[in-house]
Amino acid sequence: MKATVLQGVGEIRLVDLPDPVLREPTDAVVRVRLAAVCGSDLWPYRGQEAFRAGDRMGHEWIGTVEETGSEVTRLRKGDLVVAPFAFADGDCPACRDGVPTSCGRGGFWGGGNDGGQAEAVRVPFADATLVPIRSDVDDDLARRLLPLTDVMATGHHATVLAGVVRGGTVVVIGDGAVGLCAVLAARRAGAERIISVGRHPERAEQARRFGATDVHHADDPETAGLIVEYTGGGAASVAECAGTQSALDLALAVTRPGGVIGSVGVPNGIERVDLYRFFRANVGLRAGVAPVRVYLDALIADVLAGTLDPAPVLTAEMALHDVADAYQVMDRRKAIKVAVRPAGGSG
C-alpha cells in the first residue's frame, strides 16, 4: 500500500509499504477514506521538531473497517469509522478519567506508529479507539466528519478548558484550523460574544461565518487594549489556539481577572510563562492536548444532525498521490487545511 513518510526536512515521500495486518485480537485494519494534513505536521516538515527519517505521517483520518481481530465487538467490516488522533486502551486510569491521550498503552498516529496519510492503518484497541458511523457516508459528510478527528475536537477542547458558557464572552487567539474550529465550538456552546484574533483576512471572513462577532489582527498593537476596553476588563474565557509565545502573551493580556486561558496549541517555542502575572490576577492556565475520543460521540451526533459543519476548514483536496504538494500548499499558507484522498477513497 501507499503511505506518506517524512524522509528529511521538506521531503515528503509516498512510499510502498506492506499492507497492515492484525497483530493483536483487539486490532482492526481500516482502509483510509479521507485524511488531512495538520498544521502540526509542518513542524517536523520544516525541521522545527525532531523526527526520524522515514517517520509515518498523518494523524487525521477516517476510514472503512476492513478486518477486525477476534476480540473486537463494536465494529463490523464496512463500517465508516472516525479515528481520534490518539489511540488508547479505554480501560486504564487515564482513559477512565477522560484523558485517553495519557493512556500508558496508547499513542498517536504517525512517527513509529501507522500514519493516516496512507491507504490503510492498523488500529490498536479498535473498540475503544474508533467510533463507527453505521450509515452511508457520502463525500460531503466525509468532509464534515474529518475535522472531528483533530481540529474540531481540539477547538472544542479549548472552549471546554476555558470554561466557555452560554451567553458568555470568549477570545479565540489563532486563525488556523483549530482557532476557526474554536470559534465554531464557542458558537455551539452558546457564547454570545466571540472575538477572533488572527492574521489573515480570508480566515477572518471564515471566522465570521463560523460565528465570530469581532475580529482583530494579532499584530495590531491596539488589539489587546481594545478587547480589554470593550469587554469591560477582558474576557473570562480565552482560547489560545496557536501555541506560540506571542499568542500566550496576548491571551494573558485579554483575560479578565479570575478568568481562564484554555491553551490547545502545541507549545512551540514558549520560553516564558510569567507565573506571577497569572497569580496576581487569578488567571488560570489550562493547557492540554485534546482528548478527542471523549468528545467524538457528541460532535458526530451534531454533524449527523446537520447542526455542526466544520468542513469549511478544508479549503483544498488532493489525491494521496499528490501529498507532497499538499504539504507545500499548507506550508505556503495557500490553504487552511488540505484533505488527501487515497485512490478508491471516494464514496
Add this chain to the structure above:
Amino acid sequence: MKATVLQGVGEIRLVDLPDPVLREPTDAVVRVRLAAVCGSDLWPYRGQEAFRAGDRMGHEWIGTVEETGSEVTRLRKGDLVVAPFAFADGDCPACRDGVPTSCGRGGFWGGGNDGGQAEAVRVPFADATLVPIRSDVDDDLARRLLPLTDVMATGHHATVLAGVVRGGTVVVIGDGAVGLCAVLAARRAGAERIISVGRHPERAEQARRFGATDVHHADDPETAGLIVEYTGGGAASVAECAGTQSALDLALAVTRPGGVIGSVGVPNGIERVDLYRFFRANVGLRAGVAPVRVYLDALIADVLAGTLDPAPVLTAEMALHDVADAYQVMDRRKAIKVAVRPAGGSG
C-alpha cells in the same frame, strides 16, 4: 500610635506615627486587636523582595471599629471586625466577579498603605472590606479568627483552585501556615485522602492533627514516585502552597493526567514553567492570590460554630512592643506563625 515599619533588611522598627483619621466618607478607623507576621513578610525582611525604607508592615489583623465615615452603614463603633489582607471597593467588575484582589481602587495592607502590625489602621471602603462579628470575642476566639485574614483563606483558595471534592484525593505541598491550612480546608471540603508534603517533623504532626492522612518529606527523592504509585497515577487535585520552583516541579510530578494544580504560594524565584508537560498531561495550573473577602463569611461562620479552628498555626504570641523579636522567631523557623498584640489589644 505605634506601628511596625521595615527600615532596612532585617531592621524591623516599632515607630510612633500619628493616629489614623478618616479621610473619605467610606473609611473606618479600626483599633488592632491582634495581628500576625506572615511568611511573605519575611521576604522584604530578608532582602528577597523590594521595599522602601519605612514601609508599613502587616497584612493579617483583626480589630475593633473606633470610628466610621458618614457613608459607612454596615459597621458600628465597637464591632470586632475581620480584615481580609486586601481592601477593595466591592463595586467594580473585578469585585463583582469575585476577584477583589484585582480591584482597581483596592490595595494590600502594608507598604505605602497602613499596616496591621500597629495599634490602628485606616480602612478604605470599610463596608465592602471588613466583616463585623457582632458578639463578644474572647482571646481564644480572636486567635481562631486571625488566620482567616490570610493563611486559612489562602489554604482554602488552594483547595478551591485545585478542585478538591468530597471523597477526593489532594496533595498539599508546603508545611508553612498556608499549607497546614490547606490541609484543614481539604478536610473541611470532605477530601478523603489528604497527602501533606513538607520538611519539618513538628509541622508534619500538625498536618496530621489537621487531617493529613499521609505525610512525606519534600526532599526525599522517593516522595513523588511513592505518591504517584499509591494514588494510582497521581492526585486529581494538588495544592501548591510554597511558591518555589521545587514545589511547582513536585506538584507537576504528582498530579494525575487531567488534574489541576491550585497554586497559592506567591511565586518566588519560579523561572521555569514547562508548559509542554502541562499540555501533554492536560494538567491545569490555577495560580492565584486568595480573594479572602469572598471566603470570609463562610469561614467565619464555621469558626463561630466551632467546626473550624486554624488557631494552632499561631504557635507563638508576643506583645506588639516585641515585634522585631517576632520576625526573628519566624525567620529562624522557631514558630510557624507569631501573633502580635498591641497594648490594650486584650479581650
